Amino acid sequence: MSSTDDSRIDPDEWHAQERGLRAALSGQRAGPDAPDYLRIAQAIASAPQSGPPMRFARDVAAHIARHDAGIERWVSRALLGVLAVAVLALVSLFGPAWWRAIEHAAGSAATGWLLAGAACVALSWLAARWRASGRKHP
Numbered sequence: 001m002s003s004t005d006d007s008r009i010d011p012d013e014w015h016a017q018e019r020g021l022r023a024a025l026s027g028q029r030a031g032p033d034a035p036d037y038l039r040i041a042q043a044i045a046s047a048p049q050s051g052p053p054m055r056f057a058r059d060v061a062a063h064i065a066r067h068d069a070g071i072e073r074w075v076s077r078a079l080l081g082v083l084a085v086a087v088l089a090l091v092s093l094f095g096p097a098w099w100r101a102i103e104h105a106a107g108s109a110a111t112g113w114l115l116a117g118a119a120c121v122a123l124s125w126l127a128a129r130w131r132a133s134g135r136k137h138p
Contacts, residue, residue, distance in 0.1 A: 020037025103111045
């Protein structure tokens with residue numbers, strides 16, 4: 001938009017704004033006697049950015065990928081092993097009593113369907129894991 005497009009724009013004011021912007025872009029510093037538009041242009045240019053840097057997400061992902069094999073992975077695997085041992089111990093200790101309680105509450109026909117449903121869930125989970133591992137390593 002130029003100053004001649006709109007009759008409401010004062011050409012002198014327009015040129016003062018442009019001079020202030022050019023002075024700010026050229027690196028001129030605003031002193032106490034500097035024009036108002038130079039100080040305004042410098043204030044706008046020095047305003048903090050409102051968002052993260054341009055490649056913030058990529059840099060964070062790269063940082064995580066570099067440090068992914070830290071102690072957290074080892075501790076997670078150790079805790080998963082402890083959990084598996086605890087589940088096996090609980091099932092071996094209390095499994096028969098739980099199974100009798102379920103069979104008594106649901107009936108012997110329903111327990112067969114419960115086992116079939118659990119087998120379907122387990123097979124579906126294993127198939128999904130197998131497909132996911134096939135996509136990682138083509």
